[in-house]
Amino acid sequence: MTDTDEWPVRDSVTEYETGWYDGGYDLVEQPDGSEKRYYWAELPPAVVIVARTDDELLFVEQYRPAIRETHLELPAGIVEDGESYTEAAARELEEETGFAPSNLAVLQEYWVATGVLRHERAVVYADGLEPGERALDTNEFIEVRTVPVEDALEVAREGSANDATINGLLLATEDGLL
Amino acid sequence: MTDTDEWPVRDSVTEYETGWYDGGYDLVEQPDGSEKRYYWAELPPAVVIVARTDDELLFVEQYRPAIRETHLELPAGIVEDGESYTEAAARELEEETGFAPSNLAVLQEYWVATGVLRHERAVVYADGLEPGERALDTNEFIEVRTVPVEDALEVAREGSANDATINGLLLATEDGLL
Numbered sequence: 512m513t514d515t516d517e518w519p520v521r522d523s524v525t526e527y528e529t530g531w532y533d534g535g536y537d538l539v540e541q542p543d544g545s546e547k548r549y550y551w552a553e554l555p556p557a558v559v560i561v562a563r564t565d566d567e568l569l570f571v572e573q574y575r576p577a578i579r580e581t582h583l584e585l586p587a588g589i590v591e592d593g594e595s596y597t598e599a600a601a602r603e604l605e606e607e608t609g610f611a612p613s614n615l616a617v618l619q620e621y622w623v624a625t626g627v628l629r630h631e632r633a634v635v636y637a638d639g640l641e642p643g644e645r646a647l648d649t650n651e652f653i654e655v656r657t658v659p660v661e662d663a664l665e666v667a668r669e670g671s672a673n674d675a676t677i678n679g680l681l682l683a684t685e686d687g688l689l
Numbered sequence: 690m691t692d693t694d695e696w697p698v699r700d701s702v703t704e705y706e707t708g709w710y711d712g713g714y715d716l717v718e719q720p721d722g723s724e725k726r727y728y729w730a731e732l733p734p735a736v737v738i739v740a741r742t743d744d745e746l747l748f749v750e751q752y753r754p755a756i757r758e759t760h761l762e763l764p765a766g767i768v769e770d771g772e773s774y775t776e777a778a779a780r781e782l783e784e785e786t787g788f789a790p791s792n793l794a795v796l797q798e799y800w801v802a803t804g805v806l807r808h809e810r811a812v813v814y815a816d817g818l819e820p821g822e823r824a825l826d827t828n829e830f831i832e833v834r835t836v837p838v839e840d841a842l843e844v845a846r847e848g849s850a851n852d853a854t855i856n857g858l859l860l861a862t863e864d865g866l867l
Contacts, residue, residue, distance in 0.1 A: 550707040550755075554804075625760065632852070
């Protein structure tokens with residue numbers, strides 16, 4: 512990816528604060544001199560975890576109210592203030608699944624849905640899983656599942672799929688980890 | 690992915706209409722009987738196009754005001770009312786790059802950023818490219834580039850990356866098309 516000079520931002524306004532994401536716009540001067548409002552929704556960074564134990568991967572089954580569907584997906588969560596991606600991955604994995612990883616590696620960082628979101632995500636690979644302490648937040652309703660490595664991508668791609676799980680599995684495969 | 694019974698939606702409220710996306714919440718009854726507002730940002734479906742001509746792929750270099758960066762990325766756009774994913778892919782590819790594809794195939798549909806977005810995306814593969822008519826919208830500032838197939842994933846993963854380009858390339862590779 513390349514970086515060029517930023518278009519001049521004449522104003523940046525947050526209009527919608529939900530406690531989960533912020534909505535607003537930047538008033539931007541475009542290359543032809545015209546001004547336009549570009550709307551965004553801003554969310555803190557997230558981490559998606561590809562956690563392997565022997566020949567299986569840890570998945571979670573979780574209801575996603577935004578789309579009104581239950582997905583079988585890779586564990587994921589929001590990075591808290593001051594955390595690195597690997598710290599967030601270790602915490603989220605243990606909270607959601609009860610397994611604490613010994614080894615963690617960031618496979619890729621990327622921006623998500625750049626046409627609308629101001630939101631980064633990292634895919635983190637984890638192994639050396641040891642029993643830890645599961646600690647779901649109030650209002651977290653998550654079932655832990657295991658999926659054989661050889662079946663994981665097919666499971667992720669069938670039916671109603673999600674971007675984070677497919678991308679995480681493909682990146683881990685590309686990097687020779689699955 | 691699995692589908693289970695939807696959690697009861699007590700109310701669904703659109704609070705923020707931008708003309709680009711809508712923001713709002715569903716008031717949902719959770720499995721323990723408690724009620725909670727789940728906030729979402731809703732955007733029409735999008736299509737990302739992996740367009741191959743001989744040993745090169747078509748990329749576009751585009752400034753992304755939401756994140757204030759220029760990305761070298763796969764062509765993409767919003768699906769218009771009544772369009773299929775392949776129709777939208779053919780239209781967007783020709784508008785953005787001036788090439789009209791003879792063959793199109795949907796590789797994968799998936800939900801994007803399901804923790805916050807109500808937004809679907811398809812990855813479409815295109816080849817048999819013929820000269821067509823480029824037709825950028827007013828305020829579209831896009832440069833067409835070609836990237837050798839063998840370099841594309843590295844280009845997509847280096848620096849400030851985006852999810853759609855990485856996922857599109859990895860899916861086309863997984864499906865034996867790159």
